[in-house]
Amino acid sequence: MEWLNYHHLRYFYTTAKEGSLTAAARRLRVSAPAISAQLRELETALGERLFRREGRAKRLTDAGQLVFSYAEEIFALGGELVTAVRQRPGTKALRLHVGVVDSFPKFLTHEILRPAFTLPQEVRVSCHEGKLEELVGRLTAHRLDIVLADEPAFSTVHPQTFSHLLGESGTTFCAQGALAARLRRGFPRSLHDAPALLPAGRTPFRRSLETWFSAQRIQPRVIVECEDLALLKILASDGRGFLALPTVAADEAIRYHGFTAIGQAPRCTVHFHALTAARRIAHPVVAALTAAARRDLFR
Numbered sequence: 001m002e003w004l005n006y007h008h009l010r011y012f013y014t015t016a017k018e019g020s021l022t023a024a025a026r027r028l029r030v031s032a033p034a035i036s037a038q039l040r041e042l043e044t045a046l047g048e049r050l051f052r053r054e055g056r057a058k059r060l061t062d063a064g065q066l067v068f069s070y071a072e073e074i075f076a077l078g079g080e081l082v083t084a085v086r087q088r089p090g091t092k093a094l095r096l097h098v099g100v101v102d103s104f105p106k107f108l109t110h111e112i113l114r115p116a117f118t119l120p121q122e123v124r125v126s127c128h129e130g131k132l133e134e135l136v137g138r139l140t141a142h143r144l145d146i147v148l149a150d151e152p153a154f155s156t157v158h159p160q161t162f163s164h165l166l167g168e169s170g171t172t173f174c175a176q177g178a179l180a181a182r183l184r185r186g187f188p189r190s191l192h193d194a195p196a197l198l199p200a201g202r203t204p205f206r207r208s209l210e211t212w213f214s215a216q217r218i219q220p221r222v223i224v225e226c227e228d229l230a231l232l233k234i235l236a237s238d239g240r241g242f243l244a245l246p247t248v249a250a251d252e253a254i255r256y257h258g259f260t261a262i263g264q265a266p267r268c269t270v271h272f273h274a275l276t277a278a279r280r281i282a283h284p285v286v287a288a289l290t291a292a293a294r295r296d297l298f299r
Helices: 006-018 021-028 032-046 062-086 106-118 132-140 177-184 204-216 229-236 247-257 284-297
Strands: 051-054 057-060 094-101 123-130 146-149 162-175 195-199 221-226 242-246 260-276
Touching: 006 021, 006 032, 006 057, 006 062, 021 032, 057 062, 094 106, 094 132, 094 284, 106 123, 106 146, 106 247, 106 284, 123 132, 132 146, 132 260, 162 177, 162 204, 162 247, 162 284, 177 242, 177 260, 195 204, 195 229, 204 242, 204 260, 221 229, 229 242, 229 247, 242 247, 242 260, 247 260, 260 284
Parallel strands: 094 123, 094 146, 195 221, 195 242
Antiparallel strands: 051 057, 146 260, 162 242, 162 260
């Protein structure tokens, strides 16, 4: 039976996390040549190259990605073992680095993250908002643990990223007072030529809306389009036009902004995904959040 050298695995794991031999050497307080020698021995034992060089940085190969996902779980379990033996809860906070795509509803982000703050061990959350391409790049470099997105990461474009479907939602249309009352009569035909505040044309939600509008033979009069749903809610609160929201987040908008629901379109759907850099979710907080989202938000 072949035995895995966990000392070599620790050197590999630290190098992958830090991104270079020099940074890993500082973290482990050993020389870079010593780490390099250990990595070569691990690659020889596994029969696979684990890193490829890009400039001065080291990037994981496909085999390296697989080994890294197992190493992360192995060392997490090791930490749990030590805690269990000492018979006391862990005192060190877990770190969770979350990327959130610009067009992802803020309320939904909050609801997905909420269980992180009720876990037995303290969790320190760091959120980063941006475009999908930018966040996926940080995810594959292991600078993020999860990315919340309203579209999957396609394997042809992002081969080192895996999409986990959290759920889907229909659409609720809403507006302020008098406008909502007028548009409720004859919905959905009433939306034709009505002033609309819509997500930007590049977002998956906007594409879904356009498909639904076309099927209903509706052409609203777009007066504002924006990627940020939070900004659209502020504009809609002045009665400037009707708003389309994922139904899963509509109750929050109605409650806090005083909107009135005009009508629903269950077949106008938007999908929500958790993106990770490994097929198997090893981070304990990410696993808890995705399970809770599927169970509680997208029943």
